[in-house]
Amino acid sequence: TSARNASHTVSHFILLGFPCRREIQIFLFSIFFMIYILTLLGNMAIVYAVYWDHRLHTPMYILLANFSFLEICYVNSDVPNMLVNFLSTTKTISFTRCLLQLYFFFSLGTTECLFLSIMAYDRFLAICRPLHYPTVMTTMFCGNLVIFCWVYGFLWFLIPVILITQLPFCGPNVIDDFLCDLGPLLALASVCVPIPGTVLICGTMSSLLIFGTFFYIIGSYTLVLRAVIRMPSSAGSKKAFSTCSSHLAVVFLFYGSVMITYVSPGSGQAKGMQKFTTLFYSVMTPFFNPMIYSLRNKEMKDALKKVVGGS
Numbered sequence: 365t366s367a368r369n370a371s372h373t374v375s376h377f378i379l380l381g382f383p384c385r386r387e388i389q390i391f392l393f394s395i396f397f398m399i400y401i402l403t404l405l406g407n408m409a410i411v412y413a414v415y416w417d418h419r420l421h422t423p424m425y426i427l428l429a430n431f432s433f434l435e436i437c438y439v440n441s442d443v444p445n446m447l448v449n450f451l452s453t454t455k456t457i458s459f460t461r462c463l464l465q466l467y468f469f470f471s472l473g474t475t476e477c478l479f480l481s482i483m484a485y486d487r488f489l490a491i492c493r494p495l496h497y498p499t500v501m502t503t504m505f506c507g508n509l510v511i512f513c514w515v516y517g518f519l520w521f522l523i524p525v526i527l528i529t530q531l532p533f534c535g536p537n538v539i540d541d542f543l544c545d546l547g548p549l550l551a552l553a554s555v556c557v558p559i560p561g562t563v564l565i566c567g568t569m570s571s572l573l574i575f576g577t578f579f580y581i582i583g584s585y586t587l588v589l590r591a592v593i594r595m596p597s598s599a600g601s602k603k604a605f606s607t608c609s610s611h612l613a614v615v616f617l618f619y620g621s622v623m624i625t626y627v628s629p630g631s632g633q634a635k636g637m638q639k640f641t642t643l644f645y646s647v648m649t650p651f652f653n654p655m656i657y658s659l660r661n662k663e664m665k666d667a668l669k670k671v672v673g674g675s
Contacts, residue, residue: 374533374552376456381449381542382639393450399651400443406654407432413667420667423486423506424607428657428664430510431479434472435650441468442543442646449542459533462544467525469543469646473622475517477577480615482509484584487611491604492591520573524566532556541639543646546570546626570626578619585612610656617652621645 382392414420414429445465449455457465486506489497524546531553539548546566553559588608595601621644624637658664 373535374459374537376458376537377462377544377552378538379445379449379455379457379542379544380538380540381446381455389450393447396443396450396647397447399647400439400447403439403443403647403651403654404436406658407435407650409668409671410654410657410664411436413664413671417667417670420663423501423503424483424490425664426503426506427479427483427486427510430513431476431483432654432657434475434479435653438469438472438476439647439650441465441472446542446647457544462549463525463529466528466544466546466549467521470521470525470546471518473646474520474573475513476618477573478513478517480611480618481577481580481584482513483611484581484588484615487608488584488588491588491608520569524562524569527562527565528553531559531562541642543642545642547638574619574622574626578615578623581615581619585615607661610661613656614649614653617649618645621649 382389384392410432411429414425420429442465445457486501489501493500528546528549531550533553534556536552536555539545539552541548550559550563550566554563585608588604592601592604592608595604621641625641625645658668
């Protein structure tokens with residue numbers, strides 16, 4: 365066989381998921397199915413509330429609605445396949461579907477990092493530069509930021525995914541995870557040939573994205589909190605703090621689990637942990653987001669009541 369064919373001797377992968385007895389698999393399926401449905405309903409309610417309530421047609425809520433729509437896409441990139449796997453006996457995924465899942469999962473994750481950064485920028489402008497806010501954060505500029513997040517999010521991981529399609533997968537095809545993740549795929553390819561270049565590029569691009577956006581967000585909120593503390597009116601500072609604390613809660617939930625997964629060395633004990641941290645940011649964070657945003661925000665609460673009440 366030619367070298368070209370050798371790169372695709374693996375036609376499918378086996379996703380181990382959570383190896384356990386059949387009854388427990390069914391039990392896990394029912395729990396994650398409920399979480400999945402509640403995640404979709406919660407995030408759809410936010411998108412719907414922002415769309416219908418004209419008082420929420422402001423940059424902050426436009427960004428939030430896009431973020432909720434992103435979360436819907438994000439859970440759809442990995443959870444349906446995970447649910448099917450709980451009930452499947454073979455647990456296989458084709459080579460092409462595996463790489464497509466990898467691309468969409470990472471692209472949507474990148475888009476999430478960018479959205480969290482832009483939401484932090486929006487809060488920084490609103491609280492630290494209130495007089496400039498209406499002239500800077502126009503609807504058009506907000507729209508351009510949204511387009512930038514989506515487009516750049518889907519371009520960032522194009523190179524790593526293209527590099528992975530060129531790797532030789534020569535035999536081992538068992539992935540100890542519930543989705544086609546970067547680390548396990550690189551580990552399978554490295555069994556066949558040394559791939560230090562690809563590992564370095566993927567690691568560098570992940571770290572640049574994670575740390576770049578994380579430190580930008582923390583920097584923005586440090587300035588915001590400093591401004592909030594100095595506010596003369598307690599009502600104004602309470603409202604600003606409430607809005608920002610919900611954003612920060614989402615940031616720490618997402619980045620905390622992402623950093624454990626992609627930045628800490630994945631060996632021994634950490635390897636078993638990686639599955640659970642991946643599960644946390646890819647399934648649990650999108651589930652918590654609607655609750656965090658709606659519980660801490662009066663306007664969103666009122667809009668959701670109108671949507672649910674139908675009045």
